Amino acid sequence: QSVLTQPPSASGTPGQRVTISCSGSSSNIGSDFVSWYQQLPRTAPKLLIYRNNQRPSGVPDRFSGSKSGTSASLAISGLRSEDEADYYCATWDDSLSGVVFGGGTKLTVL
């Protein structure tokens, strides 16, 4: 059971906008930055968003992040077939004194 709660699955059609939520508590999301990762099948994770809403260079602006209170969201606009992947949120947890990941959301592009 992950400290950060994500929906196990999400889906959308090409061109649509999809959002993935990440729910936590005051000891994690509520008190630190949130990052988001994309993991394509059989590959290493890739950093998509850091510090809640910052994109590393090379990440398309179709990907955006936001945070409010103890929840965070990843939005993907203009959905493409190559966006089909697992997505994870992560942050520091003060109670656990460690980094925590969400359980992951499998995104299917219909």
Add this chain to the structure above:
Amino acid sequence: EVQVVESGGGLVKPGGSLRLSCAASGFTFNTYTMNWVRQAPGKGLEWVSSISSSSSYIYYADSVKGRITISRDNANNSVYLQMNSLRAEDTALYYCARGAGYCSSTSCEGAFDIWGQGTMVTVSS
């Protein structure tokens, strides 16, 4: 090219030990926090450990505390994970990842921007 490459994985019996290595290149290694993240087969990501740039701050997941030791050698651009008293539940692909944010006496940012391809650790009799 900025990269990290893991090595040292393999098959080990329960209770055994293994030392993972991660060789970094293409960036100023001694200015970055380094991390280990693992992924059990078919499961999600699990953070294992972080070590700050000068080894001043070290953190471990509760699941490995007391059994795993992280260390680094800035002269050789490498980070290590010494794993002892291994259990079946430690079976996973172990990733080395560069930290993209801060690491302090109270916390380390969970942003990892460069990942290796991982090294597989299998604990089985």
